[in-house]
Amino acid sequence: MHMLRDTYYLMARSLRESVRQPAVELTNIFIPMFFFAVTVGAIGNVAGRAFGVTNFLAFQMPVAVLQAVAGAAGSAGLATTTDIERGYFDKLLLTPTPRLSLVLGRLSADAVRAMGLTLLILIAGLAAGSGMAAGPLGAVVILVLAGMFGLAYSAIGMAIALRTGSPQAAQAGFLIFFPLLFLSPAFAPKEVFAGWLEFLATINPVTYILQGMRHLILDGWSAGSLAGALASIVGLGAFTLTLTLSALRWRTS
Amino acid sequence: MTTAILAEGLVKHFAPDIRAVDGIDLSIPEGQIFGFLGPNGSGKTTTVRMLTTLLRPTAGRAEVAGLDVVRQAGQVRRRIGVALQEAGLDDLQTGRELLRLQGHLYGLDQDQAKRRATHLLELVDLAPDADRAIKGYSGGMKRRLDLAAALMHEPKIVFLDEPTTGLDPISREAIWREVRQLNVEEKVTFFLTTQYMEEADRLADELAIMNHGRIVAQGTPAQLKAAIGTDVVTVRIERGEADRVRAVDLLRALDGVEQVRSVDEDVVVYIRDGRRAIARIILLLDEASVQVDEVSLAHPTLDDVFLRKTGHHIETEARS
Numbered sequence: 001m002h003m004l005r006d007t008y009y010l011m012a013r014s015l016r017e018s019v020r021q022p023a024v025e026l027t028n029i030f031i032p033m034f035f036f037a038v039t040v041g042a043i044g045n046v047a048g049r050a051f052g053v054t055n056f057l058a059f060q061m062p063v064a065v066l067q068a069v070a071g072a073a074g075s076a077g078l079a080t081t082t083d084i085e086r087g088y089f090d091k092l093l094l095t096p097t098p099r100l101s102l103v104l105g106r107l108s109a110d111a112v113r114a115m116g117l118t119l120l121i122l123i124a125g126l127a128a129g130s131g132m133a134a135g136p137l138g139a140v141v142i143l144v145l146a147g148m149f150g151l152a153y154s155a156i157g158m159a160i161a162l163r164t165g166s167p168q169a170a171q172a173g174f175l176i177f178f179p180l181l182f183l184s185p186a187f188a189p190k191e192v193f194a195g196w197l198e199f200l201a202t203i204n205p206v207t208y209i210l211q212g213m214r215h216l217i218l219d220g221w222s223a224g225s226l227a228g229a230l231a232s233i234v235g236l237g238a239f240t241l242t243l244t245l246s247a248l249r250w251r252t253s
Numbered sequence: 254m255t256t257a258i259l260a261e262g263l264v265k266h267f268a269p270d271i272r273a274v275d276g277i278d279l280s281i282p283e284g285q286i287f288g289f290l291g292p293n294g295s296g297k298t299t300t301v302r303m304l305t306t307l308l309r310p311t312a313g314r315a316e317v318a319g320l321d322v323v324r325q326a327g328q329v330r331r332r333i334g335v336a337l338q339e340a341g342l343d344d345l346q347t348g349r350e351l352l353r354l355q356g357h358l359y360g361l362d363q364d365q366a367k368r369r370a371t372h373l374l375e376l377v378d379l380a381p382d383a384d385r386a387i388k389g390y391s392g393g394m395k396r397r398l399d400l401a402a403a404l405m406h407e408p409k410i411v412f413l414d415e416p417t418t419g420l421d422p423i424s425r426e427a428i429w430r431e432v433r434q435l436n437v438e439e440k441v442t443f444f445l446t447t448q449y450m451e452e453a454d455r456l457a458d459e460l461a462i463m464n465h466g467r468i469v470a471q472g473t474p475a476q477l478k479a480a481i482g483t484d485v486v487t488v489r490i491e492r493g494e495a496d497r498v499r500a501v502d503l504l505r506a507l508d509g510v511e512q513v514r515s516v517d518e519d520v521v522v523y524i525r526d527g528r529r530a531i532a533r534i535i536l537l538l539d540e541a542s543v544q545v546d547e548v549s550l551a552h553p554t555l556d557d558v559f560l561r562k563t564g565h566h567i568e569t570e571a572r573s
Contacts, residue, residue, distance in 0.1 A: 013354055017343075020386070083343065088342055089341070090341055091402065092358070094306070095355065096358070096359060
């Protein structure tokens with residue numbers, strides 16, 4: 001109870017910070033929207049002939065979502081390094097609040113922001129005619145997946161922040177995402193990839209998150225692809241949260 | 254009277270050879286303002302971080318409010334208020350938001366946190382600025398807010414690590430006034446580190462003087478100064494080292510001299526009945542052809558206590 005309550009208050013504080021730094025959020029939404037528009041504009045017309053994707057706008061929408069989520073998920077780590085540098089983190093450690101809340105407050109704020117940005121992308125995509133095969137509930141599931149992925153991803157930056165206290169290192173945390181994003185069927189179906197890339201895409205958890213979302217938009221409900229997305233997020237989250245908790249234990253011992 | 258803070262053989266080593274705190278014992282009764290005086294790097298902050306559960310001691314033990322700071326860290330945190338050096342605040346929140354969050358993390362509900370924040374903002378004279386972002390606060394305002402944050406959950410033991418370092422005299426007076434008021438009205442025990450002798454002298458009921466991780470003297474300011482037992486005559490000899498060495502030798506032989514030290518360009522003489530001795534000192538040095546540039550007589554200060562114990566001034570070290 002105590003932990004949930006404190007997590008809520010700390011999350012609210014993180015979200016207040018976002019509202020007060022609107023420039024950061026504008027960048028976070030501008031970049032994925034920009035790539036979304038440019039990619040669809042450049043490849044959209046030939047995608048059907050090239051690799052059989054007729055609705056490239058819908059095909060590309062989850063890529064924009066994941067890119068936005070990754071941008072949003074950089075905040076927790078970065079903001080934590082600021083707290084550490086200013087000494088505010090010590091002040092929080094001195095309160096009886098559960099240690100886990102200090103971390104979860106930040107991470108869940110990133111999850112909420114990731115969901116906010118995802119909502120904007122979904123609105124833009126739907127308005128441009130992407131369609132949503134799984135219906136309104138499908139959009140809700142995409143939002144939830146985005147939030148969960150945001151939390152899991154944000155824990156990487158958080159672990160680095162707690163371990164190093166360095167903003168540069170924490171920022172490097174979400175740069176890891178970009179190779180992962182492109183080692184997946186982001187721009188074309190896996191089937192047309194060169195063998196080595198197809199192999200890397202197959203073992204990349206981002207592939208399954210992407211395909212899970214894509215399936216909801218293009219084809220509708222599929223238990224298999226949804227389970228794949230969930231399992232990837234949970235697996236990734238278990239790994240990154242373990243890193244974060246061990247970094248937290250290291251910092252507070 | 255119950256003991257608020259207790260330390261026995263407290264030690265903290267960083268890396269094998271850095272003895273930040275090298276075995277200190279403390280017993281601070283409830284309701285006291287205890288001053289922890291020492292230059293930068295003497296181990297004050299490390300001691301505070303151990304007593305407030307932020308650092309694990311290498312050896313020894315400490316209790317705060319009767320609770321072990323390592324084994325019962327969580328319960329200790331509930332009972333203490335802490336304002337660390339360089340007020341650790343969050344620039345993007347307003348003063349009121351920061352205090353309310355602080356209150357919530359100590360388990361206050363919305364209403365309690367709101368009321369307590371309003372009360373403390375008035376106490377530290379920040380009510381007019383309560384809803385502005387902390388980013389725009391001056392150094393003094395931040396310290397006062399940090400003090401208020403330390404008091405949100407009405408702790409009976411409060412640690413302040415160099416609460417006035419870098420503040421202007423007016424802001425410093427304001428902090429002193431608030432500390433004294435809380436001590437008298439709400440019986441709050443304060444553990445306060447400082448590198449300013451004046452602060453220790455004026456504020457502390459009792460104090461410990463730290464140097465290189467050890468307590469070199471402990472007592473009330475009056476006791477410490479009285480323990481010197483002499484007046485202090487400072488003779489400035491600017492011309493040369495050789496003259497100062499000669500002066501030290503000559504003055505050691507004088508009647509009533511307890512100790513003579515050469516510090517920078519000064520020769521400091523601890524001597525009984527300084528008022529009468531001053532003439533003899535000048536005469537003696539004149540006969541030996543030592544050129545004296547300045548002579549002053551003073552009752553001992555805490556700096557003299559420190560000088561007597563360590564061979565250097567507190568504040569010259571603090572400045573460097």
